[in-house]
Amino acid sequence: MPGKTNAFDRVAILGLGLIGGSIALGLRRKGHAGLVVVGYDSDDAARATAGEIGLVDEMAASASAAVAGADLVILCAPVRAMGGLAEEISAALSPGQVVTDVGSVKGSVLAQVAPHIPGGVHFIPGHPVAGTEQSGPRAGFAELFEDRWTILTPPGDTDDEALARLTDFWQGLGSRVTCMDADHHDMVLSITSHIPHLIAYNLVATAHDLEQVSEKEVIKFSAGGFRDFTRIASSDPTMWRDVFLANRDAVLETLGAFIEEMTILRRAIRQGDGDLLFDLFNRARDIRRGIIEAGQESAAPDFGRHPELGEDGENKKESS
Amino acid sequence: MPGKTNAFDRVAILGLGLIGGSIALGLRRKGHAGLVVVGYDSDDAARATAGEIGLVDEMAASASAAVAGADLVILCAPVRAMGGLAEEISAALSPGQVVTDVGSVKGSVLAQVAPHIPGGVHFIPGHPVAGTEQSGPRAGFAELFEDRWTILTPPGDTDDEALARLTDFWQGLGSRVTCMDADHHDMVLSITSHIPHLIAYNLVATAHDLEQVSEKEVIKFSAGGFRDFTRIASSDPTMWRDVFLANRDAVLETLGAFIEEMTILRRAIRQGDGDLLFDLFNRARDIRRGIIEAGQESAAPDFGRHPELGEDGENKKESS
Incomplete structure (x- = not known):
């Protein structure tokens, strides 16, 4: 059973590429009353495109402005940009907020981001193992996380309730959730x-x-x-x-x-x-x-890359 | 424009796996009056399956029986089985026949097969660069070769008319055809x-x-x-x-x-x-x-492997 989608009411997405954009679309598809998705991207072109296609409810003028008042903050930047982004928003964070990320490497993100997280803010690194080879705000789609796994790597002192809410959040996007330590x-x-x-x-x-x-x-x-x-x-x-x-x-x-x-x-x-x-x-x-x-994969013979071959692994010719 | 499909009237396919089966299905789909597709496979189970699903017009009792009277003989065996197969059918071949193969290596096939080809029989090695990860008689489909390339590696003394007919044959299956030497x-x-x-x-x-x-x-x-x-x-x-x-x-x-x-x-x-x-x-x-x-590929973001993503490279969500 998928989890509830209203784990958070105001979600700030920092970085509006394939993953950030797909989170925004997934959230808004399943949205609940009162949900607001706030977005920001440091790249002017990406911000303009995201605005054009209406990816988020509110486009913020800065990363700090985006996180103010959010109950969930998701860092969707390239792995080595995470530390700088965390430093930038640090002063705007307030106790009780949950901060997570979607980076493909977790040890490095933990080391970069943790020093900038003020006391009382819950930082739980995460990684949705999902993607396509495409990138940018137009590449996202609401179903990207369905039946894929999201790995959370909560540090030892993680607040149980914050972890439960973040787990619900990902399940609400259709993802399965598992926990392990960052090095593993x-x-x-x-x-x-x-x-x-x-x-x-x-x-x-x-x-x-x-x-x-x-x-x-x-x-x-x-x-x-x-x-x-x-x-x-x-x-x-x-x-x-x-x-x-x-x-x-x-x-x-x-x-x-x-x-x-x-x-x-x-x-x-x-x-x-x-x-x-x-x-x-x-x-x-x-x-x-x-x-x-x-x-995690279909049996359809994709190597032939033929439109007449169905997703169910059967040649359509056989059923027509 | 695709070539004519009636380059040959009696086609013997030796080996009824993915490639042999797809040739049979492609030929029969585009078939012309008088076309007969004869098949054989040294594997009893493959022969039985091919018979069950009606892959060919006639199932021969041996490789030699299959080639007798055929105007085109196609060797669809694993590369290192080509020499043995050629030796087996050698005595049944007769002048004017065209013999080709579909092996993924051409130098070795040429060396193995050529010694068993009697005078007056035209041997032109070939390789359709197409396939899926599946195998066996049930894996074939008529469209496998469409818009893919078939490489022919005619030896220096190849008969022009035989080469033209074999080129027509592959074009009839929807393939593009090019020639190069076996080593290249x-x-x-x-x-x-x-x-x-x-x-x-x-x-x-x-x-x-x-x-x-x-x-x-x-x-x-x-x-x-x-x-x-x-x-x-x-x-x-x-x-x-x-x-x-x-x-x-x-x-x-x-x-x-x-x-x-x-x-x-x-x-x-x-x-x-x-x-x-x-x-x-x-x-x-x-x-x-x-x-x-x-x-040779679609731009659709296949990495996500999602049924809602179309073959045209557009997310269906954008058009619905």
Whole structure:
């Protein structure tokens, strides 16, 4: 059962990109009497666009103005901008307010933001594991968080009621909510999100620099698998630069494991060890089955990218 | 304008999986008077399934029986099974027939198959760059090749008319057709298809072996990017084992370039070089734009995997 949507009455969203915009749209779709969504973005163009498409109820003139009087403040900035943003709003915060964020790295955000949170204000870092490869105020949509997981990383001294209200808030947007400590979050996300993006970016760079194959050929024959990587490699560059800098240790550790594994696979190819390759390729199917069963993916054969293939995993041709 | 579909009247498809099945369905959808599609698969279960769903007009009792009297023979076996299949049908081939294949590696197929092709039979290797992550006779669909590229790698002494007829054939299935030599094909596909699959398999193996993160957590939080990789890592293990063994040299060379690039990226993360990361991430967007403009991908934000997002790249919410 989804939680109640009226955990907070005045919600300030600082940063109106894909995630901030989707929160605004989700809130307003399910809105309750008295709900006011206040927005701010330090980028003039983003603020203008958000105003144009009516993303929020009130557009504030500054981050501080946005948070004054809000009962929930959500920081939706790139990871390394969180500290500066927290410092900027610090004086405008008042006891009883809940402050959270949506950054993809939690240890770094906790370290940057916590020093600027006045006593009596509840800061609970968070991360909705949801997104698309698009960015900016026009990229948001109300359903982004449905059936996705939001991870909260409450410090040890977190107020129970504030945590319960924030959990309700995310459930109201359709998300599932779980808690873990910030360091474990950063290790988990290094493999489920950060390294996948890094190797996607790396593959695109490799293709760009190959001497024997032209960029035109890469584009033309990308349907063989390459295009799937360009999708996530077209995500917001600023956001991702910050993720890799802010989660350096976990990313380097997981990347080390990836390279070790690659060394084994490379040797198997060089030595013609078909059994090792087959076993490894076969095992990969199990994890995918788990992901589909967990409702985090559809079984539809998307690789063909054909409009006649339905979301339910069946070819429409078979049912027509 | 698509080519005519009656380049051949009796087409033998040897191997009734995703590609062979899709050819059969595509041919029969656009079929002309007198067209007969004959099928065979060495796997009893695949043959039974293909028979059940009526994939072909005639199911042959052997590969040799299938090719007798056909004017086009298409080898749709895993790459390293091509030589054995060609040897098996060799005695049943007769002058004037065109033989092609759909293997993902062309140098190896040419070397394996050519010795078994009798004089007067036209062997032209080919590769439709299309597919999904699914396999087997039920995975095929008639539209798989539409707007995708088929690469033909005709040897120097190829008969012009045979090449023209095979080109017409693929165009009749909706494919675009281009020619190049086998070695160049294998290098191009190593970056656009083989290495993407290899690193997807490798990422899934890395996740499997990580000590600090459970498989359950990987599955739960896969929406951050990881799930995109499991999609292509769930492709047919036998087919892919064969690709890496048969295209060893090009794969190892491209993999070397990938690892070099990864070393640079890893150092940038270790040294905190945000400018290098940002520039590289930003460049990746250009290639994606090229792929979308070339009609090889849709701009729809698929990463969100939401049924309310249309294929035209617009959120349906905006138009409703």
